[in-house]
Every structure is written in C-alpha cells, then in structure tokens.
Amino acid sequence: MFKGILIEKDDQYKASLQTIDESTLPEGDVSVAVSHSTLNYKDALAITGKAPVVRHFPMIPGIDLAGVVESSSSGRFKPGDKVLLNGFGVGETHCGGLAQKAVLKSDWLIPLPEAFSPAQAMAIGxxxxxxxxxxxxxxxxxxxxxxxxxxxxxxxxxxxxxxxxxxxxxxxxxxxxxxxxxxxxxxxxxxxxxxxxxxxxxxxxxxxxxxxxxxxxxxxxxxxxxxxxxxxxxxxxxxxxxxxxxxxxxxxxxxxxxxxxxxxxIDSVMRPLEDRIEAWDRLAALINHDMLSEISVEIGLSDVVSTAGELLKGNVRGRVVVDVNR
The missing domain is CATH 3.40.50.720 (NAD(P)-binding Rossmann-like Domain)
Structure with a gap:
C-alpha cells in the first residue's frame, strides 16, 4: 500500500488523496520509489476533469516523476539508480508520478543528471x-x-x-x-x-x-x-x-x-530518448540552481487537489514541485 492521488469515475468524476493498493499499478519492467513529482497544467486539467486528459480509470495523475529504482527486469537500470521521467502518456494512460510508487517501462526513463537532486529536477520538470x-x-x-x-x-x-x-x-x-x-x-x-x-x-x-x-x-x-x-x-x-x-x-x-x-x-511527450538526454544535458549546463527557488514552490500530496484548481485559475506562478512523502 502507498499514498497517492487517485482519479476515479463512477457516478461522478473525483480526484482525492488515498491509500492505494499496488494492484492498481499497471505492468512495467521497472518499479520506482517516487520522491518528487510536479503539478503541471495538464495534471490540473486531469485532476479537475476540465478536459478529457485521463483515458483510463482509476488513474494516478502526474506527468513527471523522479525517484529511485526499487526493482528492475531491464538491463538499463538496477536497484538504487536515480531516474526521472517526463511524458510518454504517464498520468493519462498509465499511472503517473503523484504517488509514492510507480511501475514504468524502462524505455521511458533516463538517469537523473548528477547536477540535480530529485527536487531540483522536478522544479525543472x-x-x-x-x-x-x-x-x-x-x-x-x-x-x-x-x-x-x-x-x-x-x-x-x-x-x-x-x-x-x-x-x-x-x-x-x-x-x-x-x-x-x-x-x-x-x-x-x-x-x-x-x-x-x-x-x-x-x-x-x-x-x-x-x-x-x-x-x-x-x-x-x-x-x-x-x-x-x-x-x-x-x-x-x-x-x-x-x-x-x-x-x-x-x-x-x-x-x-x-x-x-x-x-x-515542439512535442515533449513522445520525444526520442536521445533528444531527452540532449535537453537534460543542456539544462544541467545552463540552469542556475538559485533560480529554481525563485521559479518554484513545493507542496505535499495533501495540497495537490486544491492547488490544481488554483493553477487553472491562473493564480499559480512558475513551477509546483510535489514532495510525495509529505
């Protein structure tokens, strides 16, 4: 069991913080202990139901995540590796990052650049x-x-x-x-x-x-x-x-x-792996770490649903980082 935001659609559309059973997670060859995620415009649309972003229910939103590999049947990653993910339909068709655990396809992941902590990588997101x-x-x-x-x-x-x-x-x-x-x-x-x-x-x-x-x-x-x-x-x-x-x-x-x-x-969702690595290498060379605190605010999982509504109203500036363990 782990904590996360779960979107359900039965009689009504609802997103809430829940304790989620691992059986909810889809198949994948890498299991990640998520430490940080983000709240993007697309996530806010998914959480509020203002647009048909989510394709399958129940769904854990969150198009970004950073964390540590817990288990892997892929040759690309081993337990203990720090990884990040952006896009690939995660949070839309495949359970995403706004939870303490994710099971993913290894082809979607890239190594976390050494220049960034997980929180800093998600401030970029x-x-x-x-x-x-x-x-x-x-x-x-x-x-x-x-x-x-x-x-x-x-x-x-x-x-x-x-x-x-x-x-x-x-x-x-x-x-x-x-x-x-x-x-x-x-x-x-x-x-x-x-x-x-x-x-x-x-x-x-x-x-x-x-x-x-x-x-x-x-x-x-x-x-x-x-x-x-x-x-x-x-x-x-x-x-x-x-x-x-x-x-x-x-x-x-x-x-x-x-x-x-x-x-x-500019498509960021299905971008080839080499383009992703090039972009993150350039970010590592260019980003001023002091700027990240100016450009982002950090919240916990319990704040995600309310903050999603404020983001759509235009009341949120810059980036929202989510510490999924608080």
Missing part, C-alpha cells in the same frame, strides 16, 4: 525540459542572439519562466508577454528585457504585422500564436509547445510563404 526543446529548435534553425528579440508568451507559466531564463543565459534579448504585468519584476529577474501585455497578441489580428521578433517560444496557441507568426522577421522561427488559449490556429500562410517563417512544433 516537463516545463523546463519543454522550454529547453524550444530553445534547441531556435538554435538548430539558426536563430542566434545577434538576430534580434525573442518573444516568450505565457511568460509567468512554467514553460515561459524557464524559456526566459534559458534564453537570457544564452545571451538573447527576451521580450515577455503576460496577462500579469504586475509580475514584471519577477520576469525581469529571470532575464526578460521588456514586458508586453498579452492583450496585444490575444485578439484577432492581421495576416502580416510589423517584423519584430527573430524568434518566439509560444505556449498559448490560438490567436496569440497567429499574431506571433505574423510578427516574426524574415527567416525567423516560432517554437509552438502549448495551447493555453486554444487548440485552433486562425492564421494565414502569409508569414510562411512571404517571409520564410518556420513554425516548429
């Missing part, structure tokens, strides 16, 4: 890992710091916060778009050079706007992403990784065929 994938996409498409400003939308969220910090560390000039302009000091502390109100991007706009951004990291989607693409300079790149405003993309082909703009889709 899928948000930081996704932000790093976005930055790598900009680099691989030739967007260097000398090319001009980089726009980061959803700047107060986890992906946005990390994108700002990583880009600033690499020497880029970063403009942060946010609906909470009162958080300007926080964003500038992370490395943003300028702050704009998200309203300037969130309404229907023109097919082409003034060329301003050399590149962008967008976690918002919908009209925001359409306006971002309309304002990208010739040959620039928009890395799209989220849909906080919506899944639609009300744009035209004009930026892509008249300005050679690239729209780079």
């Amino acid at each position: 899928t948000a930081g890992y996704t932000a790093m994938l976005c930055v790598l996409a900009l680099e691989k498409h030739g967007v260097t710091p000398d090319k001009g400003e980089i726009l980061v939308t959803g700047a107060n969220g986890g992906v946005g916060s990390f994108a700002i910090a990583l880009l600033a560390k690499l020497g880029y000039t970063v403009v942060a778009s946010t609906g909470r302009v009162n958080e300007a000091d926080y964003l500038k502390k992370l490395g943003a050079n300028d702050i704009i109100d998200r309203q300037s991007l969130s309404e229907p706009g023109k097919p082409l706007g003034k060329e301003r951004w050399a590149g962008a990291v967008d976690s918002v989607g919908s009209h925001t992403l359409a306006n971002v693409c309309a304002g990208i300079k010739y040959g620039g790149v928009a890395a799209a990784c989220g849909l906080a405003q919506g899944m639609d993309f009300p744009a035209t082909v004009a930026p892509f065929i008249l300005r050679g703009v690239t729209l780079a889709g």
Whole structure:
C-alpha cells in the first residue's frame, strides 16, 4: 500500500488523496520509489476533469516523476539508480508520478543528471525540459542572439519562466508577454528585457504585422500564436509547445510563404530518448540552481487537489514541485 492521488469515475468524476493498493499499478519492467513529482497544467486539467486528459480509470495523475529504482527486469537500470521521467502518456494512460510508487517501462526513463537532486529536477520538470526543446529548435534553425528579440508568451507559466531564463543565459534579448504585468519584476529577474501585455497578441489580428521578433517560444496557441507568426522577421522561427488559449490556429500562410517563417512544433511527450538526454544535458549546463527557488514552490500530496484548481485559475506562478512523502 502507498499514498497517492487517485482519479476515479463512477457516478461522478473525483480526484482525492488515498491509500492505494499496488494492484492498481499497471505492468512495467521497472518499479520506482517516487520522491518528487510536479503539478503541471495538464495534471490540473486531469485532476479537475476540465478536459478529457485521463483515458483510463482509476488513474494516478502526474506527468513527471523522479525517484529511485526499487526493482528492475531491464538491463538499463538496477536497484538504487536515480531516474526521472517526463511524458510518454504517464498520468493519462498509465499511472503517473503523484504517488509514492510507480511501475514504468524502462524505455521511458533516463538517469537523473548528477547536477540535480530529485527536487531540483522536478522544479525543472516537463516545463523546463519543454522550454529547453524550444530553445534547441531556435538554435538548430539558426536563430542566434545577434538576430534580434525573442518573444516568450505565457511568460509567468512554467514553460515561459524557464524559456526566459534559458534564453537570457544564452545571451538573447527576451521580450515577455503576460496577462500579469504586475509580475514584471519577477520576469525581469529571470532575464526578460521588456514586458508586453498579452492583450496585444490575444485578439484577432492581421495576416502580416510589423517584423519584430527573430524568434518566439509560444505556449498559448490560438490567436496569440497567429499574431506571433505574423510578427516574426524574415527567416525567423516560432517554437509552438502549448495551447493555453486554444487548440485552433486562425492564421494565414502569409508569414510562411512571404517571409520564410518556420513554425516548429515542439512535442515533449513522445520525444526520442536521445533528444531527452540532449535537453537534460543542456539544462544541467545552463540552469542556475538559485533560480529554481525563485521559479518554484513545493507542496505535499495533501495540497495537490486544491492547488490544481488554483493553477487553472491562473493564480499559480512558475513551477509546483510535489514532495510525495509529505
């Protein structure tokens, strides 16, 4: 038996902290004693039932986890190894990290980088890992710091916060778009050079706007992403990784065929192992550990359900780390 958040759907949809029997866990070749997980936007949707994230019931949510291998029938890992996981449908189709134990497929796990403790790795989590994938996409498409400003939308969220910090560390000039302009000091502390109100991007706009951004990291989607693409300079790149405003993309082909703009889709869920290791190696080299305390807050399992509701209301800044043993 172990403690965890369990989502059930009988007469009604319900998520609660429970003592869970190990028989609830699905099959896998590695058993992990989880020490830390996270509460992401997708987790909050799953816990509250605001979107059909969960595919099987009962389900333990949590798309991230870090912990220690308890047992393994895989040649990749042995008992005592420190590991982490991001994505692969965990918390959606396979029981996830918001519990004290997880049984997983070894192909989903990577070794915990020596630079990070489990709590620090989860302060980064899928948000930081996704932000790093976005930055790598900009680099691989030739967007260097000398090319001009980089726009980061959803700047107060986890992906946005990390994108700002990583880009600033690499020497880029970063403009942060946010609906909470009162958080300007926080964003500038992370490395943003300028702050704009998200309203300037969130309404229907023109097919082409003034060329301003050399590149962008967008976690918002919908009209925001359409306006971002309309304002990208010739040959620039928009890395799209989220849909906080919506899944639609009300744009035209004009930026892509008249300005050679690239729209780079960033998937963090099913990313190949080599890409994951590259991203985490870069994170280990770039992340300022002091920044992690600025960008994250830690809670216990008993706080997860209530915090999920606050996260969806936009009342949570940065990252939420979950110590599953408190």
